[in-house]
Amino acid sequence: MTPSEARQRVADAYKPMLGRNIYSQEVNKRECALTPYKDGKYYSDCSSSVRLAYRQANVGFPNIGGNTVAQINNKAGVRIECGIKNGIPTDTNKLRVGDILLFAGNDKSRVAAEYVGHVEMIYKISGSTVTLCGHGSGNPSTKDMVTYCRNRQNAKSTTPRGNQGLICVKRFILDDVMLETPGNEITLGSRTLKYGMIGNDVKALQTELKKLGYFGGTPAGNYLDITQDAVTKFQRANKLITDGIYGPKSHAALQALLTGATQPQTPSQPQRVVIAGGNCWVRKEPLTGGKIDVAYKGQEYLFTGEIKQGWPKIKIGNKYGYASPKFAKIKA
DSSP: OOHHHHHHHHHHHHGGGTTTOEEOOOTTGGGOSSSOOTTSOOEEOHHHHHHHHHHHHTSSOSOSOSSHHHHHHOTTSEEOOOOEETTEEOOGGGOOTTOEEEEEOSOGGGGGGTTEEEEEEEEEEETTEEEEEEOSSSOOEEEEHHHHHHHHHHSBOSSTTOBOOEEEEEESSOTTOOOOBTTBOOOTTSSOBOTTOBSHHHHHHHHHHHHTTOOOSOOOSBOSHHHHHHHHHHHHHTTOOOSSOBOHHHHHHHHHHHTTSOOOOOOSSOOEEEEOSSOEEEESSTTTOOEEEEEOTTOEEEEEEEEETTEEEEEETTEEEEEOTTTEEEOO
């Protein structure tokens, strides 16, 4: 499957929601974007509709994030430089179907997530005309990107940002990624693996890490929290950068262990997390979990070795919690 084919599958998966779904942020209802709720009706909100379209398309991203905060912080997606000016992408040649546009909202508590509050997805591109799909408080619909972005930019916000305009464009299906299909399996080590990806190579990684005692689950081929945590533990034991991403250095270390060329090592001293950019909340869970304490700019904290959805877990005082990767940097 080519990237273009995968993107079209995502757009096609969103199509049944257009004009049909009813807006709701209720936990049970917002998951009924593609299957009816017990009352026979379909419900969703902006983030759940986009996430479920990606899941339904089955192109390697079963969970791009359950809300806009998770989506803007999801490291499986990359930000696209598309010349955003006055809230409008000016270089439409850089855009692709399936890209998500993340807009600011009115929630002041989301300072660490750039005050994100809304998401739309690119549904169609025809020449220089880009059509979005998604919904705010109404039914999902399509709309012209330029007009919509201009309206959001002109909408006032109670946050220090001052408007509800476009923050960034993120892409989960990259141009240079070959997606796995039956008969075209990807072998372990042939690509970098990170949160949100699926494939036989992910399953092979889980199997090998299980043999070494790092992975405690059942190998299923989906690179989610338990796999990311296992990779992080493996990296820490082998004096690698503990980012939870399985790249060339991690692969070389794993292969060396499997062939008996070396043995797992333990770092001589605990790793630390330094807070850069500004003070940030330490939360009980990533993204929007309850606030535990404040981590201050320039301070270093003990890193537990655990990373969840990109958020490193640190010790602050006698408590443990997660710090936003926008502020928390693991010292090599």
